[in-house]
Amino acid sequence: MRKQGIWLNISSRNDDLSQLIEEYSEQFNLxxxxxxxxxLRAYPKLLAYKHRVMEQESRSFGRIFSNAV
Incomplete structure (x- = not known):
């Protein structure tokens, strides 16, 4: 049975990605x-966190200017 694989082809305009992957793999020891x-697994968590932070900032921004009129 053959192993399935996915090849990651990085274009020349994104050539810094291969270095970033190398650095992160050394940092994570993976x-x-x-x-x-x-x-890729962490990305949805990052988006959810970003969304929560933006909501909190929006609420606190609204509180700051709610008495401005």
Whole structure:
């Protein structure tokens, strides 16, 4: 049985990504494939966190200027 694989082709305009993956894989002490998998798994959590922070900032911004009129 053959292993399935996904190839990541990085264009020349994004050539810094290969260096970033290398740095993160050393930092996480993981293979490059596992590093990319960890980043992809963390991405939805990052988006949810960003959304919560933006909502909190919007609420606090509204409180600051609610008495301005």
């Amino acid at each position: 293979s490059k494939a596992d590093t990319v998998a960890e980043i």
